[in-house]
Amino acid sequence: MTLKQFMNEAISPWMREEGPDSDIVLSSRIRLARNFSDVSYPILADHEKLEGIRDFIKEEYEHQSFQDYEDFSFISIPDLTAIEKRVLVEKHLISPHLSKSEHAPATIISKNEQVSVMINEEDHIRIQLYFPGLQLSKALEGAFELDDWLEEKINYAFDETRGYLTSCPTNVGTGMRASVMMHLPALAMTKQINRMIPAINQLGLVVRGIYGEGSDAQGNIFQISNQITLGKTEADIIGDLQSVVQQLIEHERNARNRIMEQSGKKLEDRIFRSFGVLDYSRIIESKEAAACLSNVRLGIDLGLIKNVSRNILNELMILTQPGFLQQYAQATLTADERDELRASLIRERLQLEK
C-alpha cells in the first residue's frame, strides 16, 4: 500500500473537512454517558448481562433503524488484534479503557468516523461525536439526536434530582463531557497559556496537554473540557466552553501577530528549521516530531509555508503514533525502529506535496 492510500484510511474522513476557526481549533467533541436502569454498571455486572446489552444494541443496529440513521458498523473489541485496538484508541474512536476492558466491550462506528457509540465502557453506553473546528452546538445537536433514538429503546438510569446516573459521580447529571482540541503555539511560546489556565479552571473547565508523555503539551495541542456535569444545562456548559475557546482563539491570534511584529525573522527561522528537520531527518522521536509539526503548521497558518496542506499536523500526529507505525509496517517494532519509520514516513508525506 502506498502512503497516500494508507493515509486515506488512517485519517478519519471528517478530519479532512475544515470547520469554523479550524486554523486554531482542530476538533470539537461531545460525549454522553448513559446507562440501562436495570443492569449494574460494567465494573460490577454479571458478564452475561453485559453480553446481553452488547447483543441488544448489535441487534438494534442490524435489524432496525441504526443503519438508516447513519452508516454504522459494529465491532466487538475482543475480536481485534492488539495493534488494531491501539489504532482505534489513537484515532480517538474508543477509549484506552474500552480497549482493555474484559466486560463484553464493543463499539458502533459511523462510516465517516464522526460518531462512535462505546458499549460497556465505564458506563453501558457512551455516545461520542466529533466535528472539525469549533462546532460544539452542532455536535450537541447530533449527540441528542442519537440519544433520543436510543432512549426510545432503552430505559435509562435517570433520577429526577441527580439526572443521568453514571458509574462515576464526576459524570452524573448531564453525563456530558464537551471538549475542544486547540493548537496554541503562540500562547505556549510566550508562556501566556500558563497564566490563563488557573482562570479557566475557575469556570469549571479543565485544560490539559494532549499526546503528552512528559510535562509539556506535545505539539502545543491543548484540550479544554468541562469538569462540571451537574447544576447546569448542557447548553450552558457548552456556552461557557465556547466563550472561553473564543477568547483563547483571540489571544492566540494576537500573540501570533505580536510575535511576527516583534521577532518575525526569529519565528520564520524557527519554522523553517523545523520544516528542514521534518524534511531531512532519518531518526525522529515523537516529541521532536510533534514540536516540529506544530511549527510547520504555524508556518502554514501564517502564510510562510505555502506548499503544504494545513491538515499535516492532524495527520502526522496520528500517523506517527506507535499503533499506526506498526500497522503500516505490519509488524511489531522496537522504539528505535519506530523512530526510524517515523522519520521516513514524515519525509514521504512531505514528498507527496512537492
Added chain:
Amino acid sequence: MQCQECQQRPATLHFTQVINGTKTEIHVCEVCAKEKGYMTYPEEGYSLHNLLTGLFNFDSAMMESQQSNSYNQVKELKCPQCGMSLSTFKKVGKFGCATCYDTFSERLDPILRRVHSGNTKHYGKIPKRMGGDLHTKKQLESYKAELQQLIEDENFEEAAQIRDKIKALQNQSDGSKAGDDT
C-alpha cells in the same frame, strides 16, 4: 508555575476543588500526578476519579469524627442491588449500579458539591419518555431561579416577562392534570 508536590517540574495539571464553599487549587506535574494516583491511563492524561478517591477518604474521616464510632463499626452501608459497600466505593470512587445513588444518598451531597462546584441538582436534559410533568417542573424551577436573579439584579422589566411565563406554565399544567401537584 511549579508543581506543588515536587517543586521541581512545571505544574501542567490543574484541578479546582471546592470544599465547604472554599476553592482550593491543585497544581501538579504529570509525574507527581501519576505517583499520587491522580492518573490511571497515561493516554488519558490524568484521571479525576483517582483524585476523587482522595476526596472520599477525606469525607469519611470527617464523617467518622462527627458520628459515633460504633455506627461505622457495627453496620456497613451496602447497596441492596449490586452489593457495593461504602468502603469499596471510597476505594474505587465509582458506583456499582443506579440504586447506589439511593443507597448512599445521605453521603452524596457533600461529595457532589465538591466535584461539581457546589451543585447537587440536575438541570439538563430529561429523557422524553419520563413524561411531560418533569419537563414542566424543571422548566418552572429554572424560571424561578432566573426570576430570583433578575430581581436581585433589579432588572424588573425582564423579571415581569419571566413571571408571566411562570404563570402561563402553571396554568397550562393545572389545566392538563387538574392540579394534583405543583
